Amino acid sequence: MHIEAGIHEALTRLLRQRTTIVIAHRISTIALASRVILLDEGRVVATGTHEELLATSPLYVSLAQTKPEKP
Numbered sequence: 001m002h003i004e005a006g007i008h009e010a011l012t013r014l015l016r017q018r019t020t021i022v023i024a025h026r027i028s029t030i031a032l033a034s035r036v037i038l039l040d041e042g043r044v045v046a047t048g049t050h051e052e053l054l055a056t057s058p059l060y061v062s063l064a065q066t067k068p069e070k071p
Helices: 003-015 050-056 058-065
Strands: 036-040 043-048
Touching: 036 050, 036 058, 043 050, 043 058, 050 058
Parallel strands: none
Antiparallel strands: 036 043
């Protein structure tokens, strides 16, 4: 199993019926959240679901399209 898939599986189980704060850079992890808070230079610039932010936040779209660097 790919490590990221294992992390997503564990997060999905842990997120059920509880409030959890996850700080992440990978959009695939962020998309698991029921509510996303987008920060820019320490300020909240947008909130909503992954889908809502894709539809309303150019910054979120830009970040979502950025490919992560390989280690």
